[in-house]
Amino acid sequence: GENVEQHPSTLSVQEGDSAVIKCTYSDSASNYFPWYKQELGKRPQLIIDIRSNVGEKKDQRIAVTLNKTAKHFSLHITETQPEDSAVYFCAASKLRQLTFGSGTQLTVLP
Amino acid sequence: DAGVTQSPTHLIKTRGQHVTLRCSPISGHKSVSWYQQVLGQGPQFIFQYYEKEERGRGNFPDRFSARQFPNYSSELNVNALLLGDSALYLCASSLRFQGDTEAFFGQGTRLTVV
Numbered sequence: 001g002e003n004v005e006q007h008p009s010t011l012s013v014q015e016g017d018s019a020v021i022k023c024t025y026s027d028s029a030s031n032y033f034p035w036y037k038q039e040l041g042k043r044p045q046l047i048i049d050i051r052s053n054v055g056e057k058k059d060q061r062i063a064v065t066l067n068k069t070a071k072h073f074s075l076h077i078t079e080t081q082p083e084d085s086a087v088y089f090c091a092a093s094k095l096r097q098l099t100f101g102s103g104t105q106l107t108v109l110p
Numbered sequence: 111d112a113g114v115t116q117s118p119t120h121l122i123k124t125r126g127q128h129v130t131l132r133c134s135p136i137s138g139h140k141s142v143s144w145y146q147q148v149l150g151q152g153p154q155f156i157f158q159y160y161e162k163e164e165r166g167r168g169n170f171p172d173r174f175s176a177r178q179f180p181n182y183s184s185e186l187n188v189n190a191l192l193l194g195d196s197a198l199y200l201c202a203s204s205l206r207f208q209g210d211t212e213a214f215f216g217q218g219t220r221l222t223v224v
Contacts, residue, residue, distance in 0.1 A: 001169070006152075034212070043114075043200070043215040044153065089152045096207035097166045098143075100152030 002027045002094045006101030013080050014109050021104045023090035024072040032093035033066060033073045038103075039086045047088075048075070080108045112136070114203050114216035122222045123191050131186040131219045135203030141165075142184040143213065144176055145200040153200055159184055160207055188221075196223045 003026040013019050025033075034049035050057045050064045050073065057064050061080075066073040077084055085108045090101040115134045123129050135142050141160040145153035158166035159178035173189045182203075188195055198220050202213040 004152075036215075043217045045215070046212050049212065091152075097155050097158060097168070098145075098153075098213065099155065100145075102152050103150075 002030060002092055002097075002099040004090060004092050004099050004101040006090050006104060008104060009102065010105045010107070012107045012109060015080060015082060017080055019075075019077045019080055019084070019106055019108075021075045021088055021090070021106070022072060023074070023092075023101050024070075025092040025099075026071070027092070027094050028068070028071060030092040030094040030099075033064070034091050034093075034098070035064060035075050036089045036091065036100075037086045038089065044089060077106075080106075082108050082110055084108050114201055114214050116199075116201050116216035116219050118219060119217065120220045120222075122224060125191055125193060125223055127191050128187065128189050129191060129221060131188075131199050131201075131221070133184045133186070133201030133203075133216060135182050135184070135201075136214055139203035139205055139214075140182055141204045141207055142178055142182065143202045143204075144184070144186045145202065146170075147198040147200055147218070149197075156186070158207070165207065191223045193223050196221060 006023045031052040036044035038044040063076040087103045091098045143158040144156040147153045155168040157176045162178045176186045178184045198218045200218045201216045204213045
Protein backbone atom coordinates (compact mmCIF):
# COMPACT_ATOMS: atom_id res chain seq x y z
CA GLY A 1 0.00 0.00 0.00
CA GLU A 2 0.87 3.68 0.03
CA ASN A 3 3.46 4.93 2.53
CA VAL A 4 3.90 8.60 3.41
CA GLU A 5 6.94 9.85 5.29
CA GLN A 6 6.98 13.33 6.83
CA HIS A 7 9.89 15.42 8.08
CA PRO A 8 10.74 17.00 10.42
CA SER A 9 8.70 15.69 13.33
CA THR A 10 9.20 18.95 15.23
CA LEU A 11 10.01 22.42 13.93
CA SER A 12 10.56 25.65 15.84
CA VAL A 13 10.80 28.97 14.04
CA GLN A 14 10.87 32.61 15.07
CA GLU A 15 7.78 34.65 14.35
CA GLY A 16 8.05 36.12 10.88
CA ASP A 17 10.37 33.41 9.57
CA SER A 18 9.39 30.73 7.05
CA ALA A 19 8.65 27.10 7.80
CA VAL A 20 9.02 24.17 5.41
CA ILE A 21 7.65 20.67 5.94
CA LYS A 22 8.47 17.85 3.53
CA CYS A 23 6.73 14.61 2.65
CA THR A 24 7.54 11.71 0.37
CA TYR A 25 5.14 9.10 -0.93
CA SER A 26 5.76 5.66 -2.33
CA ASP A 27 3.05 5.01 -4.90
CA SER A 28 3.25 6.91 -8.17
CA ALA A 29 -0.50 6.30 -8.66
CA SER A 30 -1.34 8.76 -5.84
CA ASN A 31 -2.93 11.83 -7.35
CA TYR A 32 -4.23 14.08 -4.55
CA PHE A 33 -2.13 15.59 -1.78
CA PRO A 34 -3.88 17.55 1.01
CA TRP A 35 -2.31 19.21 4.03
CA TYR A 36 -4.17 19.36 7.35
CA LYS A 37 -3.61 21.49 10.43
CA GLN A 38 -4.61 20.07 13.80
CA GLU A 39 -4.59 22.25 16.89
CA LEU A 40 -4.46 20.59 20.29
CA GLY A 41 -7.73 18.84 21.03
CA LYS A 42 -9.34 19.92 17.77
CA ARG A 43 -10.25 18.30 14.49
CA PRO A 44 -7.87 18.24 11.50
CA GLN A 45 -8.68 21.06 9.09
CA LEU A 46 -7.66 21.25 5.46
CA ILE A 47 -5.36 24.20 4.78
CA ILE A 48 -4.32 23.53 1.20
CA ASP A 49 -4.31 20.71 -1.32
CA ILE A 50 -2.75 19.95 -4.70
CA ARG A 51 -3.48 17.52 -7.48
CA SER A 52 -0.92 15.59 -9.48
CA ASN A 53 -1.44 17.68 -12.62
CA VAL A 54 -0.26 20.82 -10.81
CA GLY A 55 3.28 21.63 -9.65
CA GLU A 56 2.59 24.46 -7.21
CA LYS A 57 -0.33 26.11 -5.48
CA LYS A 58 -0.46 29.21 -3.26
CA ASP A 59 -2.99 30.60 -0.84
CA GLN A 60 -1.83 33.78 0.87
CA ARG A 61 1.03 32.78 3.21
CA ILE A 62 0.77 29.07 2.43
CA ALA A 63 2.12 27.25 -0.61
CA VAL A 64 2.51 23.62 -1.60
CA THR A 65 4.89 22.22 -4.22
CA LEU A 66 4.74 18.78 -5.82
CA ASN A 67 7.53 16.91 -7.59
CA LYS A 68 5.92 13.84 -9.16
CA THR A 69 9.18 12.48 -10.50
CA ALA A 70 10.81 12.46 -7.08
CA LYS A 71 7.50 11.62 -5.37
CA HIS A 72 7.73 14.37 -2.80
CA PHE A 73 5.69 17.41 -1.86
CA SER A 74 6.30 20.25 0.54
CA LEU A 75 4.37 22.80 2.57
CA HIS A 76 5.77 26.32 2.82
CA ILE A 77 4.47 28.83 5.35
CA THR A 78 5.85 32.36 5.10
CA GLU A 79 5.72 35.17 7.68
CA THR A 80 4.80 32.71 10.42
CA GLN A 81 2.58 33.86 13.28
CA PRO A 82 2.00 32.36 16.75
CA GLU A 83 -1.42 31.10 15.61
CA ASP A 84 0.36 28.91 13.04
CA SER A 85 1.57 26.74 15.95
CA ALA A 86 -0.08 23.33 15.54
CA VAL A 87 0.53 19.82 14.20
CA TYR A 88 0.58 19.64 10.40
CA PHE A 89 -0.17 16.43 8.52
CA CYS A 90 0.46 15.70 4.88
CA ALA A 91 -1.54 13.00 3.09
CA ALA A 92 -1.58 11.22 -0.23
CA SER A 93 -4.61 9.72 -1.91
CA LYS A 94 -4.57 6.55 -3.95
CA LEU A 95 -7.74 4.70 -4.88
CA ARG A 96 -9.62 7.42 -2.99
CA GLN A 97 -8.08 6.52 0.37
CA LEU A 98 -6.06 9.06 2.32
CA THR A 99 -2.74 7.91 3.79
CA PHE A 100 -1.36 10.38 6.32
CA GLY A 101 2.16 11.22 7.36
CA SER A 102 3.14 11.09 11.02
CA GLY A 103 2.82 14.83 11.56
CA THR A 104 5.03 17.85 12.26
CA GLN A 105 4.69 19.84 15.47
CA LEU A 106 5.29 23.44 14.42
CA THR A 107 6.04 25.95 17.16
CA VAL A 108 6.25 29.64 16.29
CA LEU A 109 8.24 31.50 18.92
CA PRO A 110 7.27 35.13 19.62
CA ASP B 111 -24.76 24.74 8.37
CA ALA B 112 -23.60 22.09 10.82
CA GLY B 113 -20.27 20.42 10.28
CA VAL B 114 -19.49 16.74 10.77
CA THR B 115 -20.78 15.65 14.17
CA GLN B 116 -19.66 12.62 16.14
CA SER B 117 -20.99 11.03 19.30
CA PRO B 118 -20.06 10.42 21.97
CA THR B 119 -17.08 12.75 22.43
CA HIS B 120 -15.49 10.58 25.11
CA LEU B 121 -15.94 6.96 26.04
CA ILE B 122 -14.35 4.58 28.54
CA LYS B 123 -14.75 0.84 27.97
CA THR B 124 -13.35 -2.34 29.47
CA ARG B 125 -11.31 -4.88 27.55
CA GLY B 126 -13.52 -7.38 25.75
CA GLN B 127 -16.49 -5.03 25.50
CA HIS B 128 -18.10 -3.74 22.35
CA VAL B 129 -18.42 -0.09 21.29
CA THR B 130 -20.49 1.81 18.71
CA LEU B 131 -19.41 5.23 17.49
CA ARG B 132 -21.68 7.49 15.44
CA CYS B 133 -21.13 10.09 12.75
CA SER B 134 -23.42 12.52 10.96
CA PRO B 135 -21.91 13.96 7.77
CA ILE B 136 -22.35 17.45 6.42
CA SER B 137 -25.72 17.79 4.70
CA GLY B 138 -25.39 16.72 1.06
CA HIS B 139 -22.22 14.70 1.60
CA LYS B 140 -22.53 11.09 0.52
CA SER B 141 -19.14 9.72 1.57
CA VAL B 142 -18.09 8.95 5.12
CA SER B 143 -14.71 7.60 6.16
CA TRP B 144 -13.41 6.47 9.53
CA TYR B 145 -9.89 6.98 10.83
CA GLN B 146 -8.05 5.91 13.98
CA GLN B 147 -5.57 8.42 15.40
CA VAL B 148 -3.22 7.15 18.08
CA LEU B 149 -1.54 9.84 20.16
CA GLY B 150 1.41 11.35 18.34
CA GLN B 151 0.59 9.78 14.98
CA GLY B 152 -1.35 10.65 11.86
CA PRO B 153 -4.86 9.33 11.25
CA GLN B 154 -5.00 5.77 9.88
CA PHE B 155 -7.71 4.84 7.39
CA ILE B 156 -10.23 2.25 8.59
CA PHE B 157 -13.23 2.37 6.22
CA GLN B 158 -14.81 4.44 3.49
CA TYR B 159 -18.52 4.30 2.67
CA TYR B 160 -20.08 5.95 -0.34
CA GLU B 161 -23.77 5.76 -1.19
CA LYS B 162 -24.24 3.25 1.62
CA GLU B 163 -21.72 0.75 0.27
CA GLU B 164 -18.27 -0.06 1.61
CA ARG B 165 -15.77 1.32 -0.90
CA GLY B 166 -12.53 0.79 0.94
CA ARG B 167 -11.07 -0.89 3.98
CA GLY B 168 -7.76 -0.28 5.71
CA ASN B 169 -5.53 -2.77 7.46
CA PHE B 170 -7.69 -3.37 10.51
CA PRO B 171 -8.94 -6.70 11.96
CA ASP B 172 -12.45 -8.04 11.46
CA ARG B 173 -13.34 -6.80 14.94
CA PHE B 174 -13.87 -3.45 13.23
CA SER B 175 -17.02 -3.03 11.16
CA ALA B 176 -19.10 -0.14 9.94
CA ARG B 177 -22.21 0.74 8.02
CA GLN B 178 -23.84 3.74 6.40
CA PHE B 179 -27.53 4.45 6.68
CA PRO B 180 -29.99 5.82 4.07
CA ASN B 181 -29.55 9.33 5.54
CA TYR B 182 -25.75 8.91 5.02
CA SER B 183 -24.96 8.84 8.74
CA SER B 184 -22.60 6.08 9.79
CA GLU B 185 -21.67 3.81 12.67
CA LEU B 186 -18.31 2.28 13.49
CA ASN B 187 -18.44 -0.86 15.62
CA VAL B 188 -15.53 -2.44 17.42
CA ASN B 189 -15.90 -5.83 19.11
CA ALA B 190 -13.72 -7.51 21.72
CA LEU B 191 -11.94 -4.30 22.63
CA LEU B 192 -8.21 -4.39 23.30
CA LEU B 193 -6.09 -1.89 25.20
CA GLY B 194 -4.48 -1.00 21.86
CA ASP B 195 -7.81 0.22 20.51
CA SER B 196 -7.51 3.29 22.73
CA ALA B 197 -7.35 6.21 20.33
CA LEU B 198 -9.17 9.16 18.84
CA TYR B 199 -11.62 7.94 16.21
CA LEU B 200 -12.27 10.48 13.50
CA CYS B 201 -15.06 10.55 10.97
CA ALA B 202 -14.68 12.52 7.75
CA SER B 203 -17.31 13.34 5.17
CA SER B 204 -17.01 14.52 1.59
CA LEU B 205 -19.28 15.22 -1.34
CA ARG B 206 -17.87 12.35 -3.35
CA PHE B 207 -15.08 9.86 -2.82
CA GLN B 208 -12.36 11.08 -0.49
CA GLY B 209 -9.32 11.71 -2.56
CA ASP B 210 -11.51 13.33 -5.20
CA THR B 211 -12.83 16.12 -3.00
CA GLU B 212 -12.01 17.76 0.33
CA ALA B 213 -12.60 15.65 3.43
CA PHE B 214 -14.12 17.45 6.42
CA PHE B 215 -13.38 15.92 9.80
CA GLY B 216 -15.52 15.69 12.90
CA GLN B 217 -14.15 16.49 16.34
CA GLY B 218 -13.63 12.80 17.04
CA THR B 219 -14.52 10.30 19.74
CA ARG B 220 -11.83 9.71 22.34
CA LEU B 221 -12.02 6.00 23.24
CA THR B 222 -10.16 4.72 26.28
CA VAL B 223 -10.01 0.98 26.88
CA VAL B 224 -9.07 -0.06 30.41
